[in-house]
Amino acid sequence: MYWHSLYLGENYKTLAGLYLHIPFCKKACHYCDFHFTQSLRQIDDIVDAICKELVLQNEFLGKDSIYSIYFGGGTPSLLEHHHLKQIMKVIKYEYDLASNIEITLEANPDDLSREKLQAFYDNGVNRLSIGIQSFNNDHLKWMNRQHSGEEAMEAVYEARQVGFENISVDLIYAVPYGDHSIWENDLKQALRLRPEHISSYCLTIEPKTAFGKWLEQGKLYEVEEEFAAEQFEMLIDTLRQYGYDQYEISNFAQPGYESRHNSNYWKDEKYLGVGPSAHSYNGKFRKANVANNAKYLLGLSENKIPFEVIHLSKEDQANEYILTSLRTKWGLNLNHLKNKYGVDLLMVHRDYLNKLSLQDLLYEEDEHLILTDSGKLLADKVASDLFIELNP
Ligand code: SF4
Numbered sequence: 001m002y003w004h005s006l007y008l009g010e011n012y013k014t015l016a017g018l019y020l021h022i023p024f025c026k027k028a029c030h031y032c033d034f035h036f037t038q039s040l041r042q043i044d045d046i047v048d049a050i051c052k053e054l055v056l057q058n059e060f061l062g063k064d065s066i067y068s069i070y071f072g073g074g075t076p077s078l079l080e081h082h083h084l085k086q087i088m089k090v091i092k093y094e095y096d097l098a099s100n101i102e103i104t105l106e107a108n109p110d111d112l113s114r115e116k117l118q119a120f121y122d123n124g125v126n127r128l129s130i131g132i133q134s135f136n137n138d139h140l141k142w143m144n145r146q147h148s149g150e151e152a153m154e155a156v157y158e159a160r161q162v163g164f165e166n167i168s169v170d171l172i173y174a175v176p177y178g179d180h181s182i183w184e185n186d187l188k189q190a191l192r193l194r195p196e197h198i199s200s201y202c203l204t205i206e207p208k209t210a211f212g213k214w215l216e217q218g219k220l221y222e223v224e225e226e227f228a229a230e231q232f233e234m235l236i237d238t239l240r241q242y243g244y245d246q247y248e249i250s251n252f253a254q255p256g257y258e259s260r261h262n263s264n265y266w267k268d269e270k271y272l273g274v275g276p277s278a279h280s281y282n283g284k285f286r287k288a289n290v291a292n293n294a295k296y297l298l299g300l301s302e303n304k305i306p307f308e309v310i311h312l313s314k315e316d317q318a319n320e321y322i323l324t325s326l327r328t329k330w331g332l333n334l335n336h337l338k339n340k341y342g343v344d345l346l347m348v349h350r351d352y353l354n355k356l357s358l359q360d361l362l363y364e365e366d367e368h369l370i371l372t373d374s375g376k377l378l379a380d381k382v383a384s385d386l387f388i389e390l391n392p
Contacts (some may be wrong), residue, residue: 016064021275030210035277049300068260081119109155168197170392174228332368
């Protein structure tokens with residue numbers, strides 16, 4: 001199926017995606033504000049409810065084929081063989097799956113025994129996204145991660161033995177109390193594993209997390225912007241040397257290994273999110289499932305999906321597009337903004353755009369605005385300066 005791309009050029013192949021939120025974790029990482037519970041008591045019930053929701057939602061994406069399935073969370077690697085088998089059976093029965101489908105499962109290294117990996121592989125998972133975050137055991141402990149750096153190396157090794165040929169690893173930089181040599185070593189260790197994809201995020205302190213509380217109590221400081229920027233530059237330079245393409249600010253891939261799931265969001269394509277707190281978009285409206293396991297289970301027990309519709313004004317949609325598109329290597333499509341929202345960004349922000357261009361932060365190519373490496377350091381600031389106001 002081909003669907004007109006919003007900003008990646010004509011005839012870009014469309015990916016309708018399926019996202020499944022598995023809301024369980026063994027331990028709460030100190031920086032994390034995702035939806036999960038540490039009690040695994042209801043894992044069977046949630047899997048049953050997810051299967052029911054998959055059936056109830058089987059028309060949400062219309063007739064589109066599914067090109068990407070993504071098990072996220074939480075910690076999907078807590079799923080047992082029979083859970084995955086049960087979910088995949090429903091998906092295969094209810095949805096039209098593309099023959100070259102990408103099925104990703106997020107995993108923590110401490111869950112990845114040979115047996116578990118084999119179970120994922122046998123159930124069709126063909127891409128692992130492993131939350132390594134760091135190879136430094138002091139950093140891992142400080143972040144309240146469950147695993148060690150050695151276990152992370154071992155997990156990737158085992159995954160290769162089982163046959164996984166598409167592995168992504170997550171890394172966190174700008175850790176307070178860290179220094180550049182630790183980050184350099186994290187990058188070196190990650191590269192030794194030769195992952196096909198690397199996602200790397202700057203540690204941010206979210207209010208409702210352990211780190212958020214520590215910050216409030218003065219037990220934690222946030223790193224200087226300059227320190228974070230230096231580590232970001234180390235990341236870009238190192239991964240570029242090893243042939244990774246930075247296709248989005250935080251995402252790097254060997255040729256042909258860009259994550260379909262990520263691209264789904266950035267390209268404004270359809271996706272169905274199933275499970276507590278999962279979001280969905282079918283080209284017409286967005287919705288968010290309730291971020292509460294008990295309420296989710298109660299709703300599904302009555303064959304109702306507890307969700308709320310998210311209303312985005314045209315202005316919000318245009319600004320969201322500016323924000324996300326500028327983060328990608330393809331940039332912001334000026335014609336898309338003109339055709340869909342009636343905005344000529346070159347006219348509205350002419351002086352500011354000239355200034356950015358003179359400062360070598362941004363350039364225009366084929367009707368697209370693209371950030372330079374220096375511009376990427378200021379991506380969110382540049383995007384918010386370019387936000388537009390539309391009459392309701
Ligand atoms: S980072 Fe992952 S493993 Fe850690 S608490 Fe958040 S969802 Fe769970």
